[in-house]
Amino acid sequence: MKLTCLIIDDEPLARKILEKYVSRISAIELMASFDNAIDASVYITEHNPDIIFLDIRMPEMSGLEMLKIIQHPPEVILTSAYSEYGVESYDYEVFDYLLKPIPFERFMKTITKLIDSITPTHHDEILPIDHITVKDGKKQIQVKLKDIHYIQAYGNYLKIFTKEKQFLSRMKMSVMEALLPMTHFVRIHKSYIVSLLYVEHTGGNEIILKSGKELPLSKYYKRSAKERLG
Structure with a gap:
């Protein structure tokens, strides 16, 4: 099961960044992107997405003005370069408020939190990702989460260990921890994350x-x- 989402932002670069972030998470699927709130509000009424990433300052109609006219809006994640809207956003019962520029780690934490808020029945069907993509020489390789035994920090890289092979990925441990479903992985050290599937016992x-x-x-x-681990 995937969550569907909509991106609404009048800035092309901001839309492109969010589109890239969404494409990296297998649990959410982008339905459409809009550069204005008027067209987006019509689309939301007709297609009922699960999530909207909504900019606040836009011409003709602001993001907050759009929320006033939509009945039963989906989960709303506001995105803005202006922190002064943070307090006002609580009046609209939005799920989160992301301040631009938005780091991927912050974006991922919000998505993970959103998934965790879903009912348990659905939560079992949704994982933020089911694989990670790493470089193997000049090739991009997809490594399935179920094949990962453990992950080790290695300078500015992470070593990802499977039964047959190890891979090297340029990523922070904190980002990897945010990406991984904690139903299947656990942090045991500042330099190690381990899969619960492959733990024999603890000493x-x-x-x-x-x-x-x-x-x-x-x-x-x-x-x-x-x-x-029990």
Whole structure:
């Protein structure tokens, strides 16, 4: 199951950035993008998307003015370069308020939070991603989440370990943690994330995988990790 979304922003670059972000998340699907709120409001009434990413300052009709005329709006994530609208946005019961320029990590946290707010029945069917894309030489390779045993920070890169191979991806650990469904993965150390599928048991200060590999379990993450691992 995918959540459908709409992007509404009069700035072409802002729309392009959000379109790129949405394309990286398999749990949401872009229905359309609009450069004005008038046409978008008609589309919303006819097609009923699950989420709208809505700019505030736009000509003819602002994002907040559009929300006043839409009956039963979908989940609204406001996007703006102006922080002064933050307080006013609460009057419209929006899901979140993203301040431009929007880092992907911040965007991903909002989407993850939105998915977590969905009823449990639907939550089991929706994951932020079901794979990650990494470079293998000059090739782009899709690595399925179910194949990942653990992930290790390696300078400005991450090493992604599967049974057969390891991959190198230029990504921050915090971004990877936001991307991964925490129903299947757990952070055990500032430099390690492990898949729950491949954990054999926990020791005092280490996690032992089914392969026999031992990974460090830091004091900071020990309590939350052991609660997840049982």
